[in-house]
Amino acid sequence: MVLRNLLQLFFLITVFSCTAVKPVVEDTLISVKELVKDPETALVDVRVPEQFTEGSAANSVNIPLATIENNLDFFRKQKNTVIFCNTGRQANVAMTVLKKNGIKNVHYGKTLKNVKAIQAEK
Template identity: 55%
Template structure:
């Protein structure tokens, strides 16, 4: 009986090891600062319209998370950065847009994206 159990353990180990695949390295992540400041970027605030109206990043458009799936097609072919208040809704928007073939980046919060814009503006003014 011990030999039988030992044989099953060895067979299971061989099968499990044979099924593993080599890890595919992820593509290097783009520098969010470069993407946000790119002239061809589309900034998308995924918060509700009332929050968007209270403040957002410069040149951002508002597509609430509840509407992001219906607008995915219009974002294809564009470089898109999504953001919200704390990043939770942005994470969901990233997943939805990726599934729809959109080149999308997670900007986390609107304050983060705005800070990147302000940093770039200040750097350009100091040249």
């Protein structure tokens, strides 16, 4: 039983870490740069809490990918949301989950580095 659970866990980790993820098509009418700079936009870091506490974008909140579906009401209440992570993979998966659940006001910010660079622009 334990071995089977470990094998399942290994399979899931392998699928999520090694699979090339096709990026979710982003709205071309709304610039992610404009959204990141808009104080009404929720910035959501989908990394694990340990990574988030090490540092994230200014004014961002942490909703780990594993808990996205438990937080759908949060996303529905936002005017706009920009999702990001370390490499963009988890953010892309989060975007897919949210879109499948009818959340349309989410935008792909790609990486933490990208969001921080936008925030640093004058």
